[in-house]
Amino acid sequence: MTNIPRGNNRWRQATRLVRGGTARSRFDETSEALYMTSGYVYASAEEAEQAFKGEKNRFVYSRYANPTVQMFEDRLALLEEAEFCRGTSSGMAAVFAAMASQLRAGDRVVSARALFGSCQYIIAEILPSYGIETVFVDGTDLEQWEAALQRPTACVFLETPSNPMLEIVDLGKVCALAHAAGARVIVDNVFATPLLQKPLEFGADIVVYSTTKHIDGQGRSLGGAILTNDADYVKTELVPFLRHTGPALSPFNAWLLLKGLETLELRLGRHCDNALAIARHLESRRELGRVLYPGLPSHPQHQLAMRQMSAGGSIVSLELPNGRDSAFRFLNALQIIDISNNLGDTKSLATHPATTTHQRLGIEERAQLGIGDGLVRLSVGLEDVDDLKSDLDQALAAAI
Numbered sequence: 001m002t003n004i005p006r007g008n009n010r011w012r013q014a015t016r017l018v019r020g021g022t023a024r025s026r027f028d029e030t031s032e033a034l035y036m037t038s039g040y041v042y043a044s045a046e047e048a049e050q051a052f053k054g055e056k057n058r059f060v061y062s063r064y065a066n067p068t069v070q071m072f073e074d075r076l077a078l079l080e081e082a083e084f085c086r087g088t089s090s091g092m093a094a095v096f097a098a099m100a101s102q103l104r105a106g107d108r109v110v111s112a113r114a115l116f117g118s119c120q121y122i123i124a125e126i127l128p129s130y131g132i133e134t135v136f137v138d139g140t141d142l143e144q145w146e147a148a149l150q151r152p153t154a155c156v157f158l159e160t161p162s163n164p165m166l167e168i169v170d171l172g173k174v175c176a177l178a179h180a181a182g183a184r185v186i187v188d189n190v191f192a193t194p195l196l197q198k199p200l201e202f203g204a205d206i207v208v209y210s211t212t213k214h215i216d217g218q219g220r221s222l223g224g225a226i227l228t229n230d231a232d233y234v235k236t237e238l239v240p241f242l243r244h245t246g247p248a249l250s251p252f253n254a255w256l257l258l259k260g261l262e263t264l265e266l267r268l269g270r271h272c273d274n275a276l277a278i279a280r281h282l283e284s285r286r287e288l289g290r291v292l293y294p295g296l297p298s299h300p301q302h303q304l305a306m307r308q309m310s311a312g313g314s315i316v317s318l319e320l321p322n323g324r325d326s327a328f329r330f331l332n333a334l335q336i337i338d339i340s341n342n343l344g345d346t347k348s349l350a351t352h353p354a355t356t357t358h359q360r361l362g363i364e365e366r367a368q369l370g371i372g373d374g375l376v377r378l379s380v381g382l383e384d385v386d387d388l389k390s391d392l393d394q395a396l397a398a399a400i
């Protein structure tokens with residue numbers, strides 16, 4: 001619902017994170033109130049009529065809008081410096097709604113190939129079944145983007161850094177090519193978070209988040225968000241789609257996310273410091289294959305990453321030398337770091353993409369993406385970094 005974020009645009013980031021969007025009730029509570037209500041009551045039949053005619057701006061039903069959800073939307077909008085924000089029930093609900101609300105049969109979508117598994121499923125399987133043409137390109141190859149965007153295109157979709165290979169897409173250049181083809185650019189900004197990278201500044205039209213990741217960041221709740229400055233898209237396509245299909249964010253989860261935003265800057269600083277220290281530590285271990293982290297000078301796109309992002313993020317990927325066997329031995333030997341497919345959590349988590357998150361792709365597509373059987377993705381948490389290094393060292397000793 002938001003179009004004028006509550007709060008002050010002159011506030012600096014940390015202030016926006018703590019105070020943005022706060023709308024106190026008449027009880028003057030300090031913490032944001034949790035409005036667990038599905039509906040709202042009207043003082044008169046006339047008022048209900050006016051609300052439904054759109055003549056009176058008020059809460060009608062929590063599938064449309066809810067005061068706690070709106071506080072979260074306003075706070076995130078202020079942070080992203082976007083005019084509009086809509087919360088959704090999960091990151092995937094945000095990704096699907098951002099695309100499905102605007103695509104029609106006969107439209108064309110161009111997407112980077114390296115995507116979160118469910119995003120890949122939507123573009124490879126669901127959209128084509130609705131008569132939408134979808135084309136995948138290597139997101140790091142501008143020539144492929146240029147060739148694919150020679151024809152009129154409705155939407156471009158990409159993720160940078162990508163999961164799990166941490167490839168970087170040049171946001172400014174791809175947005176320019178996409179706009180020349182008439183496309184709106186949707187960026188899945190989960191790995192970077194709104195603090196490290198602001199895709200709207202590089203020309204993106206829509207930014208989507210899984211707030212399940214760093215924004216909650218404590219493994220408690222699913223959620224998502226869609227942000228944009230495109231008022232026409234919001235009014236004529238996005239809001240009607242969300243209202244009538246119902247991927248609404250729960251007020252309880254919105255309340256957790258408000259609390260998550262309050263500590264996001266502190267948590268992310270530690271995440272990035274720990275991840276960089278671990279990436280450097282792993283890089284010094286000669287028995288390992290590649291160590292991938294956008295903040296390492298050895299990352300093939302380090303310069304581009306540092307132009308777009310203010311730090312390397314919380315995810316480090318590493319290649320163990322003997323494929324699946326050594327990767328499994330390594331994962332099974334970890335004592336502090338948990339085996340889990342989630343990421344962006346206070347707890348460090350490790351996953352084996354080839355047999356879990358990217359298993360559905362099959363061996364050829366994984367090879368095309370560079371996801372080998374020895375690859376392990378680490379989501380670096382907030383524990384003491386020396387404890388994490390010791391845990392990784394003892395697991396490597398057991399694995400190799």
Ligand SMILES: *Cc1c(COP(=O)(O)O)cnc(C)c1O
Binds near residue numbers: 210
């Ligand atoms: C987790 C994730 C999603 C999906 O979010 P959910 O909240 O799990 O639905 C989408 N994109 C990326 C990059 C993710 O990491």
